Amino acid sequence: MRTRVTDMLGIEFPIFAFSHCRDVVAAVSRAGGMGVLGALYFTPEELEVELAWIDEHAGGRPYGVDVVMPASYEGAGLDVDSPEDLVARLQGMIPEGHRRFVDDLLAAHGVAELPDSEAGAGKVLLGWTDATARPQVEVALRHPIALLANALGPPPADVVEAAHARGVRVAALASTPGHAVKQVEVGVDIVVAQGTEAGGHTGDISTMVLIPQVVDVVDVPVLAAGGIGNGRQMAAGMALGAEGVWTGSVWLAVEEADTPEPARRRILAATSRDTVRSRSWTGKPARLLRNEWTEAWEAGDSPGTLPMPLQFMLVSDALRRIGRSDAAELATFPAGQIIGAMNQVRSAKEVVFTMVEEYIEAVERLGRLSG
């Protein structure tokens, strides 16, 4: 297969695999697609370790890194000395009533406290402020990455420049045609147009409706994202005008993924109606597994969610506590509607190859239908 994207990045198939798991990233790149490591959860030191591992295991094939530099978040204008200072200032902005709501919810489900040694020791800010994402970008650019992607709007212009100076291409996710135009204005090389059915942070326009609108307003290549997990969906995305596909949820259940077993079981059992767009994870709308956690934040006694990054700071410890408990009914995570079609565990390579085969079959079938 050949599109502007395969030419630009030197890959065999225009299949991009977003994953927080280095094994998946390396496996997809080795199979001819392009793995993209989500850096969000890693400190700069941890990210360095992950990328060094990928450098050794991707077989010299191109791979990418995805960071989250939101165009807007609480505390963006604060004059702070360090990430620690920023965290302290932001912690003070979380209302007591919200903390109580979370405590009560966990108590109602019998979720145990963290041991004293671990309370408050978790990562509460992650890479979604300028101050915390920039060190990740610096680490990423020290590695032979082919692509730097930004998950929430246009990256800062100087980040785009720094990437380009090192021969790294830049992609950014867009959920409206207007977002896409702004991204191209700051120099983005590839627009990832992502429909509402996608997992994680997402807009409200569907992939079917969004892709042609984005393709028509930008001259850079577009990847179709949201709801894409098989080759028919890949062909559909390309029929809409995209030059490749950006996938995420489908990699949660592959053999290589470090997805915890309870989460994997729930993904394999879920239908496409078992996700919901919710602000209860980060404060910005993200598609998550629908359960008692997401529903509690919508209920009548919910205090409402806080803006990014306060919401995750509020719930960070709670999510760790839930993860260690038996309260599976509260354990949520980003997941797209495609999880309803995922019901077996395959290797990443098999997913890539099956997607390509099914893509070719779909295109041949279309040719036959129109004579």
Add this chain to the structure above:
Amino acid sequence: MRTRVTDMLGIEFPIFAFSHCRDVVAAVSRAGGMGVLGALYFTPEELEVELAWIDEHAGGRPYGVDVVMPASYEGAGLDVDSPEDLVARLQGMIPEGHRRFVDDLLAAHGVAELPDSEAGAGKVLLGWTDATARPQVEVALRHPIALLANALGPPPADVVEAAHARGVRVAALASTPGHAVKQVEVGVDIVVAQGTEAGGHTGDISTMVLIPQVVDVVDVPVLAAGGIGNGRQMAAGMALGAEGVWTGSVWLAVEEADTPEPARRRILAATSRDTVRSRSWTGKPARLLRNEWTEAWEAGDSPGTLPMPLQFMLVSDALRRIGRSDAAELATFPAGQIIGAMNQVRSAKEVVFTMVEEYIEAVERLGRLSG
């Protein structure tokens, strides 16, 4: 183009056009697609007039009729003598607080009362109960229709039989794979798998995710619906495994449509973010133009919506009053996300032909990309 659907119905292009406007229905059928008249708003007598007109103006080409026989609605089990009796019994089930909420909302926007001669004279029940939809079916089956479609779930088995006895094919809309299986069990010939981006009554799974799942669980042909307004989207729907496309919103703005001018202007100006899935029209989730009407029903002081058919009975007069007023901020109607891509008025024939041309271009491009 040739699929099982074109063969089954003797049409040139597998493009189905749902419209409440007879002119659109006839024009699409004459252009080689298949117009399908939405019967919902018509009394049996009115429907007779519309279908007689289409018989004269469709040039002998196949056309269809769409009715709404929901599988469940309030009052379904009532023992009533007549539709009028049913209306009276159902009126008694509408809480006073809900009537007051509607009155207050309209007063706040300066919407005038109806003249005494017209108050309560409007249609409040429409064709969405068994008692009111069956007479529509009887009228439809007296005409040379090729297709009878049901918009809310599987039609009653005896209706399917009556249609088949007259050589009429039956279609039904499905928003989950499970719905589709049930429809095939009652004898439906074509499943219309409709994604959440569609206008009117709709589920929550996107077209991209839904179509392959439906195609994989039924053996009858599937039409892709939801978000389809151009040939790239048609090609995408077919790539997903569909054998044709079912379209709706795109016909609201064609030359032949009887869409009121203010509504047409708003459609042409809207973005794809200007719709919302709301129960404020009929009590079941339907995608509508998002405005102060839909928002009022979501606000903190909303009494919540009533189940079908009570909600429309409650708001029927209000919608007529709004339609006659200058309160455009309250005037809503069913509309899919595709309205964001509709910005010119074309003839129905031009829409059909452009869709086919663009479909062919998209398929040829796919062939080139994969060599």
